[in-house]
Amino acid sequence: xxxxxxxxxxxxxxxxxxxxxxxxxxxxxxxxxxxxxxxxxxxxxxxxxxxxxxxxxxxxxxxxxxxxxxxxxxxxxxxxxxxxxxxxxxxxxxxxxxxxxxxxxxxxxxxxxxxxxxxxxxxxxxxxxxxxxxxxxxxxxxxxxxxxxxxxxxxxxxxxxxxxxxxxxxxxxxxxxxxxxxxxxxxxxxxxxxxxxxxxxxxxxxxxxxxxxxxxxxxxxxxxxxxxxxxxxxxxxxxxxxxxxxxxxxxxxxxxxxxxxxxxxxxxxxxxxxxxxxxxxxxxxxxxxxxxxxxxxxxxxxxxxxxxxxxxxxxxxxxxxxxxxxxxxxxxxxxxxxxxxxxxxxxxxxxxxxxxxxxxxxxxxxxxxxxxxxxxxxxxxxxxxxxxxxxxxxxxxxxxxxxxxxxxxxxxxxxxxxxxxxxxxxxxxxxxxxxxxxxxxxxxxxxxxxxxxxxxxxxxxxxxxxxxxxxxxxxxxxxxxxxxxxxxxxxxxxxxxxxxxxxxxxxxxxxxxxxxxxxxxxxxxxxxxxxxxxxxxxxxxxxxxxxxxxxxxxxxxxxxxxxxxxxxxxxxxxxxxxxxxxxxxxxxxxxxxxxxxxxxxxxxxxxxxxxxxxxxxxxxxxxxx
Amino acid sequence: xxxxxxxxxxxxxxxxxxxxxxxxxxxxxxxxxxxxxxxxxxxxxxxxxxxxxxxxxxxxxxxxxxxxxxxxxxxxxxxxxxxxxxxxxxxxxxxxxxxxxxxxxxxxxxxxxxxxxxxxxxxxxxxxxxxxxxxxxxxxxxxxxxxxxxxxxxxxxxxxxxxxxxxxxxxxxxxxxxxxxxxxxxxxxxxxxxxxxxxxxxxxxxxxxxxxxxxxxxxxxxxxxxxxxxxxxxxxxxxxxxxxx
Numbered sequence: 001x002x003x004x005x006x007x008x009x010x011x012x013x014x015x016x017x018x019x020x021x022x023x024x025x026x027x028x029x030x031x032x033x034x035x036x037x038x039x040x041x042x043x044x045x046x047x048x049x050x051x052x053x054x055x056x057x058x059x060x061x062x063x064x065x066x067x068x069x070x071x072x073x074x075x076x077x078x079x080x081x082x083x084x085x086x087x088x089x090x091x092x093x094x095x096x097x098x099x100x101x102x103x104x105x106x107x108x109x110x111x112x113x114x115x116x117x118x119x120x121x122x123x124x125x126x127x128x129x130x131x132x133x134x135x136x137x138x139x140x141x142x143x144x145x146x147x148x149x150x151x152x153x154x155x156x157x158x159x160x161x162x163x164x165x166x167x168x169x170x171x172x173x174x175x176x177x178x179x180x181x182x183x184x185x186x187x188x189x190x191x192x193x194x195x196x197x198x199x200x201x202x203x204x205x206x207x208x209x210x211x212x213x214x215x216x217x218x219x220x221x222x223x224x225x226x227x228x229x230x231x232x233x234x235x236x237x238x239x240x241x242x243x244x245x246x247x248x249x250x251x252x253x254x255x256x257x258x259x260x261x262x263x264x265x266x267x268x269x270x271x272x273x274x275x276x277x278x279x280x281x282x283x284x285x286x287x288x289x290x291x292x293x294x295x296x297x298x299x300x301x302x303x304x305x306x307x308x309x310x311x312x313x314x315x316x317x318x319x320x321x322x323x324x325x326x327x328x329x330x331x332x333x334x335x336x337x338x339x340x341x342x343x344x345x346x347x348x349x350x351x352x353x354x355x356x357x358x359x360x361x362x363x364x365x366x367x368x369x370x371x372x373x374x375x376x377x378x379x380x381x382x383x384x385x386x387x388x389x390x391x392x393x394x395x396x397x398x399x400x401x402x403x404x405x406x407x408x409x410x411x412x413x414x415x416x417x418x419x420x421x422x423x424x425x426x427x428x429x430x431x432x433x434x435x436x437x438x439x440x441x442x443x444x445x446x447x448x449x450x451x452x453x454x455x456x457x458x459x460x461x462x463x464x465x466x467x468x469x470x471x472x473x474x475x476x477x478x479x480x481x482x483x484x485x486x487x488x489x490x491x492x493x494x495x496x497x498x499x500x501x502x503x504x505x506x507x508x509x510x511x512x513x514x515x516x517x518x519x520x521x522x523x524x525x526x527x528x529x530x531x532x533x534x535x536x537x538x539x540x541x542x543x544x545x546x547x548x549x550x551x552x553x554x555x556x557x558x559x560x561x562x563x564x565x566x567x568x569x570x571x572x573x574x575x576x577x578x579x580x581x582x583x584x585x586x587x588x589x590x591x592x593x594x595x596x597x598x599x600x601x602x603x604x605x606x607x608x609x610x611x612x613x614x615x616x617x618x619x620x621x622x623x624x625x
Numbered sequence: 626x627x628x629x630x631x632x633x634x635x636x637x638x639x640x641x642x643x644x645x646x647x648x649x650x651x652x653x654x655x656x657x658x659x660x661x662x663x664x665x666x667x668x669x670x671x672x673x674x675x676x677x678x679x680x681x682x683x684x685x686x687x688x689x690x691x692x693x694x695x696x697x698x699x700x701x702x703x704x705x706x707x708x709x710x711x712x713x714x715x716x717x718x719x720x721x722x723x724x725x726x727x728x729x730x731x732x733x734x735x736x737x738x739x740x741x742x743x744x745x746x747x748x749x750x751x752x753x754x755x756x757x758x759x760x761x762x763x764x765x766x767x768x769x770x771x772x773x774x775x776x777x778x779x780x781x782x783x784x785x786x787x788x789x790x791x792x793x794x795x796x797x798x799x800x801x802x803x804x805x806x807x808x809x810x811x812x813x814x815x816x817x818x819x820x821x822x823x824x825x826x827x828x829x830x831x832x833x834x835x836x837x838x839x840x841x842x843x844x845x846x847x848x849x850x851x852x853x854x855x856x857x858x859x860x861x862x863x864x865x866x867x868x869x870x
Contacts, residue, residue: 008866015858019851020827026847027826037756038839079831504674506750588669591746596659599739600652607648 056098058142067133073126122150180213183230184273220246232279237418252487263454286412288357295373340475349448350399359407363400402447633724674751692793695776757839764836767849774856
């Protein structure tokens, strides 16, 4: 019997040992064997990554640093570190020897730790001693170009593949396409932000060599692959001619203009720049393109909420010109907008074709059918959100706010290059070919908003040591990069940029709020006006014609009546404002109650039913074997 | 053995629903899960059509509820003496253990399936990633299976259901929290680093969270599968150990 006991105990010990060894063995050997069931295949390597890794010409060396202390002190981060390491190993496998991965585990006061610091990797202090831990990498190519990811923050997990592939693409193609930046927008150095560049500029720099095309110019240098016109100021005829000829000659252009660059206007004036929203009118006129900068698009369905103070209370209200574009606002057939998730715009203009246009426009960003054009002078500061809602009358049509322009166009300078003030042709144009029409269909994207680039509209930032990590919450930068990428047509990271920005809001609740607002807004307005009128009557009743302070009995009576009336209106107004929230609160309450209570009630009912049936047919129960 | 197991499975599953305890368990589970989601998990405030607040609480809800399912599995049989009767029948210990475990797992699966209104709710309110939700349900059910197998095995150690409950809850907590820093701190310093790392890889929470991201990794499946098998094998061995004089 003792033998039998020993056998059972041995079996238990063997089971424990087997469990431990199987788990450990699986952890070590079965890497990257998984099924990605996410709708957007978030964890499956994208085509862009495969292409990038397959096209590495010269070997790239990645030195990955992960401190052993991390595993001891920060297990949750260690889990993420393992994920990064596994992804790097997978990259290395796909690259077939063109990606050499070295994994270093820098201990305290070691050569590896020193080298990590030399590369500029960021450490974070852990434990009571503040010991540093590293989780970053440094990558180099054969020409010693260096790319560093100072710290892998779990907050950027969704962007992990994007960050790594972007880095490898930059190392395997050190020659970046060049972009000429023209315009007044302080993208590269904003005085309102201590001359710091905008995040979107930093993002563009990762893939493109972007330089300001400063000074007065009469031609766009051939070295530039794309021109990026961001809010043009006053342009001379020669400068406009240079842009015209560049585009006609097959050059690509991304043009952003704006009826109201409200986010950057202070910086622009601070820089002494002069705004001219019609700077490119001559060019657009020749293309028969109408970019309306006199009106902004207001959209009751896509409007963002802002906080405004009304009658001493903060209220969230839809501000019609500020839009959060989603779903059907994007052209899903165009690579630029195919995978974007949300784009935020502020006071955008609209684009349409004029009669007789030879070009066609392919909308990229459009408003919903619940839109109207609002005169730009109506948009002031502080924003009159309520006023705009009251005046809103849908034009029952969608407006295009960004579009690709396709087709052949004539030159805006039909009679040749612009002449000097004395009527002569400048020497610079003498031996230069004048194009009267485009040599090929033009390659241009026009966006009728520049605030789309502004940091606060699409990203937040986190400071990690000396490094600032951008955390996007909307796809604005992705849209701009996709547009530049598509215009140049060489980098091919478009399908990777969509990764990471995922917002799945409760659309149903948003729709209920919109419906309630439109239902109650008119009665709210009526009551507010009535209250203002009663208050003014109270004020005038208190002032006696003779200027006497003591009120007569009759005046006192009138005053009392008016005050009562004002109180009633206030009560009624409060009721209406409450009703605004009522629909949404009712839906939430209903859903909460159903979720918490409905199923338990059903279970209890089933139990009671079975008890009753059991009592009614005891015999049947007993007959059961 | 399969046929015998399936007979025991059916008998056990029916037995669950012949007492009010099962209904009470399901009702408590449903109320706890929904209340945690809507009140602690800030379901509406997050304004995101996903079920993260719902699934985040499952490990902690199981920690309290799974031991209450498993405590009676063998402890009750031993206390009432029916285990002796069971063992006189032509039923192998393995078949009995598997049958009982499968019934408990199916019962938990029914309780989990009855939470479907929350999935319907989130689909009504927005456009959730159904793949992630389906994976999370699978992960949750596997985690329940791991805890149940552990609990069933520990229930065979004692006649006292309260003791069975307490040791199961403690063991589940150990597996749940082995990746947490406070547990590592206990081993840090005296145990070798390898052992501490190995311990962390046994964290149910880490494996569960991996699945709820929407990525079904074979390592996570192997972990839960081998945890279930470990519980079952140990359970059979303990029953045989107790059966023999």
